Amino acid sequence: MLEIQDLSLELYVDKTWKPALRPLTFRLEPGEITGIIGESGSGKSLLAKALMNILPARARVASGSIRLHGTELLSLPRHRFRSVYGRQLAYIFQNPAGALNPLMRIGDQLLDALLAHEEVPRKEAVRRALKALEEVGISDPERVFRAYPHEISGGMKQRAVIACAVIHEPDLLIADEATTALDATIRKQILDLFLVLSKKKRMSILYISHDIAAVQYVADKIMVLYGGMLLETGARGDVLDRPLHPYTADLLQAVPYHVKPGTKLAGIPGNVPPITAKPPGCIYAPRCGYATERCKEDLPPMVVAEDPSTAADKIPHTHACFHPLLRDSLGKETHLNTNPSSPEGRERYVQQPAAH
């Protein structure tokens, strides 16, 4: 449905355009939730904004193509986007409070969204708006319809925002950190709502978050982004339970949820590189325990792993690493050619087996 081919982005830093997002290729299918995991500064938000054609002035698409049902979006004139927004593409924000106009009632903002693409008599429009509020799990739609944003809770606001975004049942909903600002219980309800939207309405959802637990809960497919580079993609089970890229594995080691109780959280030494840092080799090499000289010099290409589990769910498990992690029959992490010159890498391998 949405095909992204070799899309690369640039940022305007220190008066020049610098590459930010290395060319990446993926596709999004109806009824599927794709999760993008990445730390802040990995470029995940930038990617989402590029898909929506709402990049800030300091960012631009350098090359590639974004095709929606075969139509190239990158060459679509700006005014034509108005008919794409809402009906085909929709976008929701991290901070629901900021996404709503503080001076307008929720109902009016919802009606604006509805009437942007359809001529509907007022009465009918109100009826549909109320129904939309009900569908996103608001139990008293009449009250919320009449309320100003400041009069309802954060969870309610995010529901209202989602109602605005999905009232025309768009093909693709991009949720950029949409649950990060919410309480844990509310977060689960919103995630459940995403599941309903994707499975019942066959919506495709791109769920972007640094919250791995949330991504694990909703995503069918996961993409791991680091420093503007795609490092690993695959089915949820493949990526989270059998990570191939050392970064993914390290990231999971740093999440309490994924580590056996009593185990020390690993953390990753060093800092996330600035997104415009583009070393010749692998972006993760400086922090990677398995890195060899080759990793620092050559850029590892994206390859499909020969992982036997891949065939079952038909989603290829791909990675961009010269030395992907392997697992023995017990599910323990082993490595093809652990760099003997890196004692840190070996030590880590011995002391901290992946927990399940």
Add this chain to the structure above:
Amino acid sequence: MSYLAQRLLIAILLVFLVSFASFAVLMLLPGDPVRLMLGTEAPPHLVEELRAQYGLDRPWLLQYADWLAGAVSGNLGESFIYKMPVTQIIVDRLPMTLSLTIFASLMALLIALPLGIWAAVKRGSWVDGFIQAVVQIWIAIPNFWLGILLLLGFTVMIPLFPPGNFVPISEGLGAHLHSLFLPALTLAIAEAAVLIRMFRASLVEVLNKDFMTFAHTKGLPTRKKYIRYALRNSLIGPITVIGLQVMSLISGVIIIEQIFNLPGLGRLLLIAVQQRDLFLLQGLVIFITVTVILVNLCVDLLYTRIDPRIQLHATKRRTT
């Protein structure tokens, strides 16, 4: 309602305090108004007579009490130089000043709103840079110089507005506005510079908000997006400083009426200052104070209307 009552009470208290302070200050004047009126050669019994007539021979606190009692019923005392009730003089001259300020404010809005919006929508472009640079210089042009330049330009070089006397509104709106055009333009130009800055800054802030992006990705038509979402939000900031704008307008009026020889409240104030006409000056100060306070009160009420987040009963002070 309780909020309104509370605000009114504070306003009344403030007027009272200002009237007391200004009365005290004016009474402690070194010069003697009666002497000034009659000249230093005047026979002492005449001076005493006049003092008694105006009640100036009594302690000033008593005089203030008298004045206050009169003021509450709308009597602000009698002017020494005009030999008329101060209230009457103010009422006579008010329409001209009111016309001038309203005309000037409308003109200022007409100049500032489009330019401010243009700069904000094109933020970061050369248009924006140019408008901002011009405004930065423009804001520093003293209004009394500007007035003289306009007078020079449009009465001598291009005689569009021949120098003439003020035409009251009763002799026709067209002629009235024509006679007020140059002074109003002077005030408006000075005012517009400040307004452009303000409109631009507040609109830029709103345009960068998430809800504008969300309105955009909902697929709203451009016009709706700008008017219903951007403009209304961007007016909140400027509205809160209307009070300050009115004050700078008052300062401007004092000078502009002098330059253009207009018989309004500004001229009256200067005459009162130069002639040391105590009751007239006191009356004008009170009148201006009440105006400023009323404007601020209206602004607060307007503000609660526009922004649903501000509740009428809220007692929390808005930080200015």
Add this chain to the structure above:
Amino acid sequence: MKTLITGTVMLSVIVIMLLISWIDLPSDPNAMNIANRFAPPSGEHWLGTDQYGRDILSRLLLASQSALTVSLGGVGSGMLIGCILGAVAGYMKGLIGSVIMRAMDVLFAFPNLLLALMLVTVLGTGQVNVLLAIAVFSVPSFARLMYGFVLEAQSYGYIKAARSYNAGHAVILFRHLIPAALPRIGVQMSLALGSGILTETALSFLGLGVQPPHPSWGGMLNEAQSFMYLAPAYPLIPGFVIFLAVAGFNLLGDGIAARHKEAVS
């Protein structure tokens, strides 16, 4: 950066005028020569002469003294009083603080020129009284600035640290708070000087400042207005000098503010 440079250049013109007036004036600013009134610029009178045949350039130069000293003196004393009041109000909080700040609100809510006019009425015309008037209406903006700064600074780590080792109030105020507030005070000072010059010239324009025959920029502009049909170029000169001074201080203030913002972020 451009703003800062433009402002500095404009102000240097004014400062050079002041310096020349201290060293030596081209001719006697009060020497009248009715036969030579409204003379065009010449080798003898670079900017021509006024209605009494006096040298305009010399009068402009001499007038820069009163304009700058009165506004600098007024804004300077207003700044001192305002900063002290604001710091005390922010530091003490409670009743004293709110009484001070409410008084500042009232003062702030009063039109500048009206305030100045009242003071000049009470105290009489003349430079010192204009200086006082400028000082009075400069106070509230500095008080507010300092008050806001003190409240903000009390949450800073280093202020809390200073408190924790029992540094005295005076030490915290003078060693920590005031130095940290200096850039903001500088910006406000520059902007206030702009409006100080405007007030000084406006009052002398209205005949309430420096008294003739002593020259003042505002007074010269006023005289020029009376004779503008005879000598249309005369109003341009004092007006432009006033504009230069006001714009210079404004741009300097904006420039410092922009630079400081850059340095902070």
